Amino acid sequence: MKIFVTGGTGYIGSHTVVELQQSGYDVIIADNLVNSSIDVLDGIEKITGIRPEFEEIDLTDRAATRDFFVRHSDIKAVIHFAALKAVGESVHKPLEYYFNNLNSLMNVLDSMREFQVPNLVFSSSCTVYGQADVLPVTEKTPRHEAESPYGNTKVMSEDIIRDLMKVESKMNALALRYFNPIGAHPSAYIGELPNGVPNNLIPYLTQTAIGIREQLSVFGDDYNTPDGSPLRDYIDVVDLAKAHVVAIRRLLEGKNKANYEFFNIGTGKGLSVLEIIHAFENATGVKVNYKIVGRRAGDIEKVWADTTLANTELGWKAATPIEETMKNVWKWQQSLR
Ligand code: NAD
Numbered sequence: 372m373k374i375f376v377t378g379g380t381g382y383i384g385s386h387t388v389v390e391l392q393q394s395g396y397d398v399i400i401a402d403n404l405v406n407s408s409i410d411v412l413d414g415i416e417k418i419t420g421i422r423p424e425f426e427e428i429d430l431t432d433r434a435a436t437r438d439f440f441v442r443h444s445d446i447k448a449v450i451h452f453a454a455l456k457a458v459g460e461s462v463h464k465p466l467e468y469y470f471n472n473l474n475s476l477m478n479v480l481d482s483m484r485e486f487q488v489p490n491l492v493f494s495s496s497c498t499v500y501g502q503a504d505v506l507p508v509t510e511k512t513p514r515h516e517a518e519s520p521y522g523n524t525k526v527m528s529e530d531i532i533r534d535l536m537k538v539e540s541k542m543n544a545l546a547l548r549y550f551n552p553i554g555a556h557p558s559a560y561i562g563e564l565p566n567g568v569p570n571n572l573i574p575y576l577t578q579t580a581i582g583i584r585e586q587l588s589v590f591g592d593d594y595n596t597p598d599g600s601p602l603r604d605y606i607d608v609v610d611l612a613k614a615h616v617v618a619i620r621r622l623l624e625g626k627n628k629a630n631y632e633f634f635n636i637g638t639g640k641g642l643s644v645l646e647i648i649h650a651f652e653n654a655t656g657v658k659v660n661y662k663i664v665g666r667r668a669g670d671i672e673k674v675w676a677d678t679t680l681a682n683t684e685l686g687w688k689a690a691t692p693i694e695e696t697m698k699n700v701w702k703w704q705q706s707l708r
Pocket residue numbers: 377378379380381382383384401402403404405406407428429430431451452453454455456471475494495496497549550551552
């Protein structure tokens with residue numbers, strides 16, 4: 372059973388490819404390597420013993436995307452990870468983000484429809500909720516107007532998929548709304564490879580711990596949270612990858628209850644920035660040089676998931692304790708020396 376993974380050399384995609392292979396699926400990846408390296412294939416192969424098929428394709432290229440589907444008529448489902456994802460960059464380059472994220476999605480959907488590939492799993496994000504009034508957020512929590520062009524591409528992508536599914540009754544789509552993915556594979560053969568100075572908390576933290584960065588800035592301790600720093604729902608990337616396998620199986624086995632469904636994928640628990648730093652220090656014995664600075668523009672105060680729907684409907688639950696995630700991500704950071 373062959374699964375097409377777009378963006379499969381990226382951070383979440385590569386971990387998902389491993390879990391798919393370990394669950395017996397054949398995988399073919401297409402990626403234009405704009406934010407990943409071909410060497411990731413070596414890491415995947417080291418873990419699973421199987422080198423996934425790979426094609427370097429820009430999915431905004433409609434003809435190239437169609438040609439891919441022409442040549443691979445054995446694909447049974449698609450997991451669409453390929454997207455640009457830097458929130459801050461998207462504010463300065465809105466057109467690039469809309470162009471890349473929406474065109475790649477529409478090209479993939481168009482070919483899926485033409486070549487009758489019925490099943491799609493889509494990477495969405497808790498960013499679609501913005502700062503919710505009531506926490507934790509359930510799938511019934513209203514989406515807020517997006518705070519960045521990146522976030523808006525997720526809102527718009529969900530809408531494109533929803534509208535298409537209304538008229539394509541033979542197609543099925545399932546969107547996973549990830550909370551904050553962190554960590555690395557326990558083997559340390561794959562993990563997150565941030566380009567330049569990281570924007571996200573965990574790569575900044577591990578780069579500080581190893582001495583690449585001098586100091587981690589904690590963006591604010593005056594929020595309305597127990598220790599004043601913002602709360603997020605940090606989900607281990609391997610747990611997240613496993614959610615994709617469960618989602619694919621649900622679609623392939625026809626167990627979905629509607630032809631468009633969406634699920635929150637998180638732990639159900641909010642952790643503060645300071646709690647994350649202390650969890651890292653406790654798990655690794657390494658002290659992190661950090662300093663409380665002012666708030667970062669655009670940050671929300673708190674968000675975490677109600678994961679009841681994913682737990683009951685998908686039969687999926689986050690399983691990795693935060694200490695283990697921290698150990699894995701530290702091992703990954705050390706492997707990059
Ligand atoms: P990533 O950048 O590591 O992976 C995305 C991959 O897509 C990269 O390998 C990149 O080269 C590829 N890509 C981008 N545009 C492409 C195009 N036009 N054609 C072909 N390949 C293209 O990012 P990630 O963290 O693995 O994220 C995967 C998905 O999950 C994205 O859709 C992202 O928006 C979504 N997501 C990520 C997070 C997060 O915090 N990492 C949270 C919520 C949702």
